[in-house]
Each structure stands twice: as structure tokens, then as C-alpha cells.
Amino acid sequence: MDANSTAKSLVVYFSMPETTEPENMSREEELSTVVIDGEVLGNTQYVAYIIAENTGADIFRIEPVTPYPLDHSELENIAQKEQSDNFRPEIAGTVEDIGQYDIIFFGFPNWYYDMPMIMYSFLDQYDLTGKTVVPFVTSGGSGFSDAINTIKDMEPDADVVTDGLSISRNVVQDSEPDIIEWLIEKGFIQ
Numbered sequence: 001m002d003a004n005s006t007a008k009s010l011v012v013y014f015s016m017p018e019t020t021e022p023e024n025m026s027r028e029e030e031l032s033t034v035v036i037d038g039e040v041l042g043n044t045q046y047v048a049y050i051i052a053e054n055t056g057a058d059i060f061r062i063e064p065v066t067p068y069p070l071d072h073s074e075l076e077n078i079a080q081k082e083q084s085d086n087f088r089p090e091i092a093g094t095v096e097d098i099g100q101y102d103i104i105f106f107g108f109p110n111w112y113y114d115m116p117m118i119m120y121s122f123l124d125q126y127d128l129t130g131k132t133v134v135p136f137v138t139s140g141g142s143g144f145s146d147a148i149n150t151i152k153d154m155e156p157d158a159d160v161v162t163d164g165l166s167i168s169r170n171v172v173q174d175s176e177p178d179i180i181e182w183l184i185e186k187g188f189i190q
């Protein structure tokens, strides 16, 4: 038995689908969502579900206490302001006993060449010392930008996987086989 087969995993993710309606989407709404059986998921949410399904991991969605607007330009304004203010939005709910987990899959959309600020809130709030942290991102093409280095800086005593999983929003809908192949390649599933 290898170490990973007894390790306990958690998928932590943030995702901001820009609509809840599966029909008549604007271009921006279409680009930020995946529709499965009529249900609207965010891009990162979809990847999070696939990782959890295939690894048996628990899942925790990071959500702000003050919800973000669905409207694209309002969302852009808020995201930009949070970044320029180095703001830490408060997270609704908490992970139950983070100590029980060995592996944390850590997923987010790229927002302005960085993680959304709420990911900083999470890393401030939780000590991931001794855990394997596996970043994953969805984006319009920027990939991780410098976020993996930021995660390493904020969690210096975690083992942060430096070649995390990056998926373009243009292919996310068809990415399940690639995600599974990646999980196998990295030894997270057999």
C-alpha cells in the first residue's frame, strides 16, 4: 500500500459562475460556466467536482459572507478593488477539523493575474503545515500567473505541488479525461 491510498483529501475551491440560468446566456456567462444536466456549475466548481469524485476527497466551497454580484462588470469592479486594497473577504462557514486532511486540492479562477483575494483569506485563516497542497486553476489563458509562489510563501511548511493543474475555460467542459489522467500521473489515484 502506498502512502496516498491511506491519505485523506479535501478539495477546497472558490468559483464564481456568473449566472444560475442554463438558458440564454451572455458570452461572459457562457465562458464562466459548465452546464451538466441542466445544472449550472462554475468552471472551477466543475473541476473541483471531478477531482472529488475521482479521489473520494471531501469538498469545501469557499464562499464570501457578502456574496459577489453576478453581473460581470460589477464583479470586475469589486475584484479589482479587493486586489488593489489587498483586502481579505470574510469566508462563510469553516472547514471541520482541517487537521484530519493530508492532501488539500486548492482551486480557484485566475482573477487579474492572481488568486481571488478570498483565497488569501483562506490561507491566512488555515495553517496547512505538513500537508500536500495541490493547486488547480481555471482561466482565460493566464493559468496560475504567480499564484503557486504566493501559496508557497503563505504556507512555507506545506508541500506545495509546483506543477499544479491548469485548465483553460475554453476546454473545461471536455476536460474530465485530462483531469483523471493528471490525477493518475501525479499518483493521487491508481
Ligand SMILES: Cc1cc2nc3c(=O)[nH]c(=O)nc-3n(C[C@H](O)[C@H](O)[C@H](O)COP(=O)(O)O)c2cc1C
Residues within 6 Å of the ligand: 014, 015, 016, 017, 018, 031, 032, 033, 041, 042, 043, 044, 045, 075, 076, 079, 080, 108, 109, 110, 111, 112, 113, 114, 138, 139, 140, 141, 142, 143, 168, 169
Ligand atoms: C474578475 C475577473 C478577473 C479575471 N481575470 C483573468 C485574468 O487575469 N486572466 C485570465 O486568464 N482569466 C481571467 N478571468 C477569467 C476567469 O479566470 C475564467 O473565466 C475562470 O474559468 C472562471 O472560473 P469560475 O467559473 O470557476 O469562476 C477573470 C474573470 C473574472 C470574473
